[in-house]
Amino acid sequence: MSEILIVENDLNIQQSLQRCLNHANFNTICCNHKNIIQNLEHNKIDAIILDITPRQENDFELCVKIREIVKIPLIITSINSEVSHKVNAFEKGADDYLTKPYDFLELVARIKALLRRIEPQEMIFGFLHIDAKKRIVKLHNELLELTNTEFDILLFLIENRLQPISRDRIAHTINAIHEDTGLRSIDTHIRNLRNKLGDSAKDSKYIQSVWGVGYKFCL
CATH class of the missing domain: 3.40.50.2300 (Response regulator)
Structure with a gap:
């Protein structure tokens, strides 16, 4: 902190x-x-x-x-x-x-x-490695194929880690998410991102759901 x-x-x-x-x-x-x-x-x-x-x-x-x-x-x-x-x-x-x-x-x-x-451009959270400058994410040293939007959401959550981020704030921060459909599409992006990270809503290792608010990076 x-x-x-x-x-x-x-x-x-x-x-x-x-x-x-x-x-x-x-x-x-x-x-x-x-x-x-x-x-x-x-x-x-x-x-x-x-x-x-x-x-x-x-x-x-x-x-x-x-x-x-x-x-x-x-x-x-x-x-x-x-x-x-x-x-x-x-x-x-x-x-x-x-x-x-x-x-x-x-x-x-x-x-x-x-x-x-x-902040260092390379961030390490256990087996998760993020190179913000090169926009590369590796898990267990295996390259993850994230979309630009998925990478931007992950980086935004990491930059604000340990505090919940609302869907509305994500929608207005990530340029690729159109405001009209942002709130509906964010859950889809999070679900796809979790799948690639081997994460889940019930057993969150990286992205935790915060009821009534949105999401937070929990490492």
């Missing part, structure tokens, strides 16, 4: 952000600007959300210090929407920039996107 360091000036936003990230299956640590480096040195942090107010322009130098220690995703949040302010943030080492007020769900999506970029 990824560890996110939250550096947020507004206590109400900090608490709401922490609840949202915890709900999205992230671990969180909250600190003030003075304790960032200390937390990076004593904790395994996977991404940082750093809030900067107009009165804290010098805190951009924190980005430089952070980059000297770690190369993890760094997201700047600020009420300042000026382009020059954003450019300064990126030049100092930020990977992303969100102007307040922002939607927490968008922030979660951006964090996941940044974390995917640093």
